[in-house]
Amino acid sequence: MILELDCGNSFIKWRVLDADVRRVAGEGVVDSDLALLESLKALKGLALKFCRLVSVRTPEETHALIALLTQAFGVSVACAAPAREMSGVRNGYEEFERLGLDRWLAMLGGFHLASGACLVLDFGTAVTADFIAGDGEHLGGFICPGMPLMRNQLRTHTRRIRYGDVAAERALESLIPGRTTVEAVERGCSLMLRGFVLTQLEMARSYWGDDFTVFLTGGDADLVSGIVPEARVVPDLVFVGLAMACPLS
Numbered sequence: 001m002i003l004e005l006d007c008g009n010s011f012i013k014w015r016v017l018d019a020d021v022r023r024v025a026g027e028g029v030v031d032s033d034l035a036l037l038e039s040l041k042a043l044k045g046l047a048l049k050f051c052r053l054v055s056v057r058t059p060e061e062t063h064a065l066i067a068l069l070t071q072a073f074g075v076s077v078a079c080a081a082p083a084r085e086m087s088g089v090r091n092g093y094e095e096f097e098r099l100g101l102d103r104w105l106a107m108l109g110g111f112h113l114a115s116g117a118c119l120v121l122d123f124g125t126a127v128t129a130d131f132i133a134g135d136g137e138h139l140g141g142f143i144c145p146g147m148p149l150m151r152n153q154l155r156t157h158t159r160r161i162r163y164g165d166v167a168a169e170r171a172l173e174s175l176i177p178g179r180t181t182v183e184a185v186e187r188g189c190s191l192m193l194r195g196f197v198l199t200q201l202e203m204a205r206s207y208w209g210d211d212f213t214v215f216l217t218g219g220d221a222d223l224v225s226g227i228v229p230e231a232r233v234v235p236d237l238v239f240v241g242l243a244m245a246c247p248l249s
């Protein structure tokens with residue numbers, strides 16, 4: 001069995017692949033290293049042979065997690081590393097090692113699945129956009145606050161914006177002008193995301209006409225999928241790229 005981890009800024013996404021690598025034996029989202037260990041230990045018949053991970057955390061945090069995994073399961077852990085070029089994609093950053101590895105892997109996965117120009121949009125703690133031309137050249141991208149950061153900034157820096165998760169979810173059932181605080185904030189932030197997406201689509205069209213594939217990934221992809229019906233929603237896009245960057249042998 002193979003353990004795959006995507007260590008983001010707020011959550012760790014994990015999944016366990018069966019020996020034949022095609023079946024997912026278990027998966028989940030956790031908010032700490034210890035919660036990850038607990039989830040894994042609760043899996044029946046767990047027999048890990050190998051682990052591959054990508055992390056956008058500090059090297060210290062990443063090494064602590066690797067040490068924990070090695071100790072708990074005796075697995076060898078492969079960690080995705082920055083590259084100037086891989087699987088036909090050329091990293092477009094001036095300093096390639098500064099491009100977030102989750103973005104890089106999602107780009108590798110997207111270019112592989114599209115076999116052509118693509119726009120990769122990731123909706124996590126941060127929202128990112130990356131443009132990859134048909135020849136594999138990464139043109140660059142954009143980073144902006146995601147839904148959790150936008151709403152928390154409003155909560156932190158105002159005195160009268162306070163509401164719970166259940167109300168937040170209910171508020172997003174429609175996008176008409178809000179008549180309560182929770183509706184006004186949740187719908188406002190949701191419209192910001194949509195505006196961002198539409199601008200990315202315009203830019204992609206200016207480069208490639210209609211000849212490109214849009215990928216949506218990340219925990220909040222569903223918030224915008226309705227406005228890009230042609231997009232491919234691929235929740236495990238980072239894992240697709242992770243398998244390419246860290247093959248078994």
Ligand SMILES: Nc1ncnc2c1ncn2[C@@H]1O[C@H](COP(=O)(O)OP(=O)(O)OP(=O)(O)O)[C@@H](O)[C@H]1O
Pocket residue numbers: 007008009010011012013029056102123124125126147148217218219220
């Ligand atoms: N099962 C879940 N657990 C936690 N968050 C979830 C879940 N399903 C959807 N989400 C949403 O996903 C968002 C977090 O996205 P995601 O997990 O892709 O990234 P992240 O780890 O927080 O950050 P990063 O962008 O660094 O990867 C949250 O806003 C949350 O609303």
Ligand SMILES: CC(C)(CO)[C@@H](O)C(=O)NCCC(=O)O
Pocket residue numbers: 008009056098099100101102103124126128143
């Ligand atoms: C932008 C995030 C936070 C998205 O998870 C991550 O990819 C990251 O920390 N990137 C480093 C900065 C950059 O990509 O330019």
Ligand SMILES: [K+]
Pocket residue numbers: 008102122124218
């Ligand atoms: K992510």
